Amino acid sequence: MGEEGGGRSCGTTRELQKLKQQAMEYYRENDVPRRLEELLNSTFYLQPADVYGHLANCFSKLAKPPTICKVVGKNVLDGLGLPTLQVEIFCTIQNFPKNICSVVISTHFDVHENALPELAEAEELERSDAVSTAVRWVNETITEELQGLAPSNQAEVDQVLRTFFESKVQEDKERKELEKSLEDSTVPTPSPLTPPLPPPPPAKKKGQKQGRKDTLTEKPIIPPEPVEPILCGSMAIGAVSLAVAKTSAVLGSNPLYLNIALLKHHQEQPAKLTIPLLMVSLVSCGKSSPGKLNLMKEVIGIPHPGLTAKQGVDMLLEIQKHINQAIEMSPPPKPETRKSQNGGKRGQSKGKYEVMMGTYKNAAEMVDLYVELINKFPSIIALIDPFRKEDSEQWDSTYNALGSKCYIIAGTASKSISKLLEDGNVGILRCSGLIVKHTNQTTMSDLVEMTNLIDSKKHIAVFGSAEGESSDDSLVDLAVGLGVRFIKLGGLSRGERVTKYNRLFTIEEELVQNGTLGFNEEHTFFYLNEEAEKAAMAGELPEPPEPIFATEVVEESAKT
Incomplete structure (x- = not known):
């Protein structure tokens, strides 16, 4: 016991002497x-x-740069009172741990109205499991993996997170394969059954012409693609990556948008930064609205590029006031009869889009409807998700017909950022641009790579917020730093949304004061369509209209 204590004392003395020697040399x-x-x-x-104070500042410059010492994950509530993930970053600064910042990430779960109780309960359990798994990942492995790393090295942090996530994906794959093998070994092999005889063809009615049925048969409906799997807990990756980026900005006394811009431009500060054009929801349509219009999910207002963000919001607030007055003055909808609810021609709605309550059109008819809509209302400069992503032929037709007049944007119809980066191609569908969201395992490096890919394809990027959003306003900084064309924040109501609009105003004021505010160009659609570009060069196309509105089509109206 004494020898052990004496050995420890000698070791401590040698360590102190070594530290003193290093201090003298320094x-x-x-x-x-x-x-x-x-x-x-x-x-x-x-x-x-x-x-x-001056001495402290002098020695602080000689001190070791801050490093991450702890990452903490917590289960908090989002703007709808549903669970989501908060991440806090602690750094060692002059030998003391210090809480630097925290972020809250939006979940990928959509908000379903009038969902069946059993489906709502199942999604509630799935959401709870996703958040609790993410909290466990952050508080256990991720905090250990990031200890000692400098928050200023975003690329290294994101690579550590990516490697960790890949290991979790592999673990999940092996677990599923094991479960499947165990299930196959326990389930007895059924004896082969004789297939039933096909039913006889229907009797031909008297006077019916041969081949008439074939002429009326519609093309088979392409079944929906399987939903991309989302690994439970993946939001931990995106949240930690954002928290580290914000930590680096705080420690460097920089706004987050500037750090993101430096990351995008290889640590070279751009001379000008632009404020993304707003996409503001003005009217909610679809089955949640009092009317009968099911073609669109919402009508979105887009201010003119020459206006400031504050001027644009003031204009849209005035428009929204008149819209609300018009809706209040309109007569209430008539109650639907039993026939229209349960009978009638609902059996013929399969594979069609419900444009009005009880009125359905197939995908080919929808192309004509959009062309007529844009020709009649030239101020509509964007269509978001006009079709299901499975109706690729109609995406092509709409793009060819309208690509010189408005943006055709893929939102939910697009693949996830991870899949798009894996394929290295954004042209899965014929479109003008994509909606980009920071969710799940998307890191800051992924966002930079994704926007660079979109830029290289001459597409436009729309930075959007998830439905289950929080009051964290970091996504506004991300949109400005990444230099996207549009930002889609929803309506001008609810605290978590208004917080983001206010953040946008603040950034705009800072850029004006610094003399670094750039200006958005006018909307031109010619470069998005080769044929339209050639026509424009020949002077055969008129000037594009002054932009005002966009429409987001309700994808769920397509019955599959």
Whole structure:
């Protein structure tokens, strides 16, 4: 016991001597006495407290740069009172741990209205499991993996997170394969059954012409693609990556949007930064609205590029006031009869889009409807998700017909960012641009790579918020730093949305004061369509209309 204690004491003494020796070498190499003498000579007229402050600043410059010492995950509530993930970053600064910042990430779960109780309960359990798994990942492995890393090295942090996530994906794959093998070994093999005879063809009615049925048969409906799997807990990756980026900005006394811009431009500060054009929801349509219009999910207002963000919001608020007055003055909808609810021609709705309550059109008819809509209302400059992603032929037709007049944007019809980056191609559908969201395992490096890919394809990027959003306004900084064309924040109501609009106003004011505010160009659609571009060069197309509105089509209206 004594020998052990004596050995420990000797070891401690040697460690102290080594530290003293290192301190003397540092003292001598950095010429600390001379620096102190210069500092004291230059501040002889200051009070002792001021001298000590200057000394502290001097030594802080010689201190080791801040490093991550702890990452903490917590289960908090989003703007709808549903669980989501909060991440806090602690850094070691001058030998002391310090809480630097926190972020809250939006979940990928959509908000379903009038969902069946059993489906709502199942999604509630799935959401709870996703958040609790993410909290566990952050508080256990991720905090260990990031200890000692500098938050300023975003690429290294994101690579650590990516490697961790890939290992979790592999674990999940192996678990599912094991479960499947166990299930196959326990389920007895059924004996082969004789297939039933096909039913006889229907009797031909008297007077019916041969081949008439074939002419009326519609093309088979392409079944919906399987939903992309989302690994439970993946939001931990995106949240931690954002928290580290924000930590680096705080430690460097920079706004987050500037750090993101530096990341996008390879640490070279751009001369100008632009404010994304707003996409503001003005009217909610579909089955949640009092009317009968099911073609569109919402009508979105887009201010003119020449206006500031504040001017644009003021204009849209005035438009929204008149819209609300018109809706209040309109007569209430008539109650639907039993026939229209349960009978009638609902059996013929399969594979069609419900444009009005009880009125259905197939995908080919929808192309004509959109062309007529844009020709009649040239101020509509964007269509978001006009079709299911399975109706690729109609995406092509709509793009060819309207690509020179408005943006055709893929939102839910697009693949996830991870899949798009894996394919290296954004042209899965014929469209003008994509809606980008920061959710799940998307890191800051992924966002930079994704927007660079969109830019290289001459597409436009729309930065959007998830439905289950929080009051965290970081996504506004991300949109500005990434230099996207539009930002889609929803309506001008609810605290979590208004917080983001206010953040956009603040950033705009800062850029004006710094002289670094750039201006958005007018809307031109020619470069999005080769044929339209050639026609424009020949002077055969008129000037594009002044933009006002966009429409987001309700994808769920397509019955599959």
